[in-house]
Amino acid sequence: QTIYDISGEPGLSVIVMKKADADIIDTVDKIAEYVKGVPKRYGDDVAVTTFNDMSRFTRLRLGVLTNNGLVGLVLVFISLILFLRPSVALTTTWGLPIVFFAGLTVLYLSGVTLNLISMMGFIMVLGMLVDDAIIIGENITWHMERGLDPLKAAAKGAVELIGPVTTTILTTIAAFLPLAFMTGMIGKFIIAIPIVVITLLVFSWAEAFFILPNHVADFTRANVHPGERRWLVWLENAYGRVLKVAMKLRWLTLILSFAVLIGSGWLAMTKMSFQLFPPFGVDQFLVRVTAPPGTSVYQMRKKLVEVDAEIRKRIKPEYLDATILKSGQISVDEGDPLTQRGGRFGQIRVLYLPAVARPGHEVLDDMRVIEAALAPLFPDLEIAYTEIKPGPPTGRSLEAEISSHDPQAAEQAARNLIKLLENTKGVTTVDSGLIEGDPQVLLRVNRVLATYAGIDLATIATHIRAAVGGLVVSTTRRGSEEIDLTIRYPDNPEKQMEMLREVLIPNARGGLIPLEKIARLVEEPGLTTIRHIDGIRVVNVIADVDNAQLTSLELNRMVQKKQAQWAGDKVQVNYGGEEEKNQESFKSLFVAFGFAVVGIFFILAMQFNNLGYPLIVMLAIPFGAVGVILSFYLHDLYWKPMPLSFFSTMGMVALTGVVVNSSLVLLVFVQRAIRDGMDRFEAIQLAGRRRLRAVLLTAATTVLGLLPTAYGWGGMDHFVSPMALALSWGLAFATLVTLFTIPAALGVAFDVTSLFGRLFKTKADSGQ
Known part of the structure; x- marks a missing residue:
């Protein structure tokens, strides 16, 4: 028997599940309309309240997308107006809403809905959509500054870059496309992201070549040919002087760059933790209560009401959504293998309002305060706490399934493991199938x-x-x-x-x-639980950790290392939970990353008709990861806990296609200058100065487009923030690499080829 109480009052709980293609906002609005009429139908004695409204997250992310999109659009326009003519800046910015609405139309017709994941795709691609338009717009501006009328400048500027810009779009698509083929639960979870990003990128390419040049020609006055702005000329000259020094010391520049790369790798492996889905944005937790054996479900209900009253005293009413009391059962979720049933078991699910309704407030802080306060108040009860993380179900920190043909051996091994876990610092909760009923x-x-x-x-x-x-x-x-x-x-x-x-x-x-x-x-x-699989006795042991003291990876490694001591040789142990999902996700991401790198290399090889240039361009990829690692480490050190997570890692995969774009266009100009007869090192310096504005603009617009989402300027979404943070800071660091390390690496490559050329020539002259 199970008894429900809602926020301390007797009641019934009805869970409404929508169909897959139903609109969650429309569905919830209709339910709310029905709830308003309940008193008229059943009298004032019956009250219906709604809680755990999942549509609020969709509404929140729509608000975040809209607010941060508008903030990002303003910042993008400001950066464009600083570098380009006002007419070019305006027509370039126009491309963003055009692409968005065109993409939305196609996605709607394709059956892709606006949900948590697809909106993450929109947020991720926000700063990328104008990159190709910026490259073309900047090239058109450069030609107008040198005297061409707008019509000829628009035509020449677009035609010159049709190959390189198409390649930049293809490399970005190559980075995202493998994400659509990721396997397992995570693959199904993120499938909408590559679909959204690729669709919008295709539309942005079409807008940049077929709409933007016409708008520039139409809205720019033909009789006005302003020269370059003084501050921009000064910036190009200053960059040229620094680049000249970097090229003279190109070997040292390259060695120092790789030293930073190696150091950041060491930092990631030794000083940083990884959590699949960190407990940011947690808006609920579970209080599990176990009474002494023999307790009836009605006695448990009285105990739960008392515990609930103490919990509610310690939470601000304006932050609390509801508390759901369930007497007679404990289950973390529907698939919990350790679901406990019986009168002595009960649970309280504490639900909070969305984060925007409680700015700066952390649910886990309340949970720790409540945990410390309730222990002495209820000494006869065993009370445990479990945070309910956002995101797909990933399991608990440690899940061990112990099986044996000898039931006593399985139970003894489970008891040994429980004892080991209880004596491990950082382990907060231990559950097992050996709980007395x-x-x-x-x-x-x-x-x-x-x-x-x-x-x-x-x-x-x-x-x-x-x-x-x-x-x-x-x-x-x-x-x-x-x-x-x-x-x-x-x-x-x-x-x-x-x-x-x-x-x-x-x-x-x-x-x-x-x-x-x-x-x-x-x-x-x-x-309370006796499990068998194929007639073999199975005992589950599950544990949670405090990530500030111990990670799931460290716990799993320790338990597996000591397995011979606590398990013996009569049992078999299978591990699952969060760490298993970590390994599965990493494996799938690694495969996606590998396909992305191979795809990008072949696309670049076709563009350059050369195998050396693609390798130089792709140097930006690992250095983009350096920016992610350093930014997350510094944020974790000086701002708030910021472990590497699945979405920050996915941001790195997406970064592979973005960071090569500026390097690609730069090396295209170098290659063309060399073909025209210019000295190789002069070509590098000329192309660097020539592309400085475009490199800074593409980086600035993407970074500024993502920063509002990364830091929540228009509303914080902890679920999306790590991905935006990884993309923005990774690209910012990769831009420095494009401006200095890539030219130095190209110079070193020219040195090496010249050395081998002289060596083979000497051998040929000597007759060897």
Whole structure:
């Protein structure tokens, strides 16, 4: 039996599940409209309240997308107006809403809905959509600054870059496309992101080549040819001087760059933690209450109401959504293998309002305060706390499934593991399938005496079942209703043992034998969960950790290292939970990253018709990861805990396609200058100065487009923030690499090829 209370009042809980293609906002609005009419239908004594409204997250992310999109759009326009002519800046910015609405239309017709994941795709691509338009717009501006009229400048500026810009789009698509083929739960979870990003990128390419040049030609006055702005000329000259030094010291520049790369890798492996889905944005937690054996479900309900009252005292009412009390059962989620049922078990699910309604407030801080306060108030109860993380179900920090043909060996191994976990610093909660349930009576039959008395086990089982649960002996009718007639002993738990001993069992000879003559009744604590797989006894042990002290990876490694000590050789142990999902996600991401890198290399090779240039361009990829690692480490050190997570890692994968774009266009100009007869090192410096504005603009617009989401300027979404943070800071660092490390690396490559050229020429001249 299970009893529900809602925020301390008796009630029933109804969970509404929508169809896959239903609009969650529309569905919730209709439910809310129905709820308003309940008092009219059933009177004022019946109240209906809604809680755990999942549409609020969709509304929140729509608000975040809109607000941060507008902030990002303003910042993008400001950065464009600083570098380009006003008419070019305006027409370039126009491309963003055009692409967004065109992409939304196609996605709608394709059946892609606006949900948590697809909106993350929109936020991720926000700063990328104008990159190709910026490259073309900047090139058009450069030609106009040198005297061409707008129409000719628009045509020439677009045609010059159709190859490189198309390649930049293809490399970005190559980075995102493998994400659509990721396997497992995570692959299904993120499938909408690559679909959204690729669709919008295709539209941005079309807008940049077929709409932007026409707008520039139409809205720019032909008789006005302003020269370059003074501050921009000064910036290009200053950059040229620094680049000249970097090129002279190109070997040192490259060595220092790789030293930073190696150092950041060491930092990531030794000083930083990884959590699949960090507990940011947690808006609910579970309080699990266990009373002494023998507690009835009604007694548990009274206890839960008392515990709930103490919890509510320690939470600001304006932050709290509801508390859901369930007496008679404990389950973290629907698939919890350690679901506990019985009168002595109960739970309270504490639900908070969205983060925007409680700025700066952390749910886990409340949970720790409540945990410390309730322990001395309820010494007779075992109270445990579990945070409910946002995101897809990833399991607990440690999940061990212990199995053996010998049930006692499996149970002993589980007890040893529980003891090890309880003595491990950083482990907060330990659950297992060995939790004692209500008292049970075991009937141990003496088979020798039973056989001698002429009684088989089936006869004993039938009469015990009749004594405890009753026996249907006949039926009767009341109108059209058929009613069973059942005989049973009076329901008196205090005399149940005495009653069972006096049960008479008929034998094959027609006699009646007292049960106590052939069997022994033993009362002992029962188990709440007894699991078997293919007839083999299985015991589950599950643990949670405090990530500030211990990570799931460290716990799993420690437990597996000591397995021989606590498990022995008679049991088999399978591990699952968060760490298993971590490994699965990393493997899938690694495969996606590998395909992305290979795809990008082949696209670049076709663009350059050369295998050396693509390798130089792709140097930006690992250095983009350096920016992510350093930014997360510094944020963790000086701002708030910021571990590397699945979405920050996915941001790195997406970064592979973005960071190569500026390097690609830069090296295209170098290659063209060399083909025109210019000295190789002069070509590098000329191309660097020539592309400085475009490099800074593409980086600035992408970074500024993502920063509002990364830091929540238009509303914080902890789920999306790490991905935006990784993309923005990774690209910012990669821009420095594009401006200095890539030219130095190209210069070193020219040195090496010249050295080998002279070496082979010397050998040829000597006749070798």
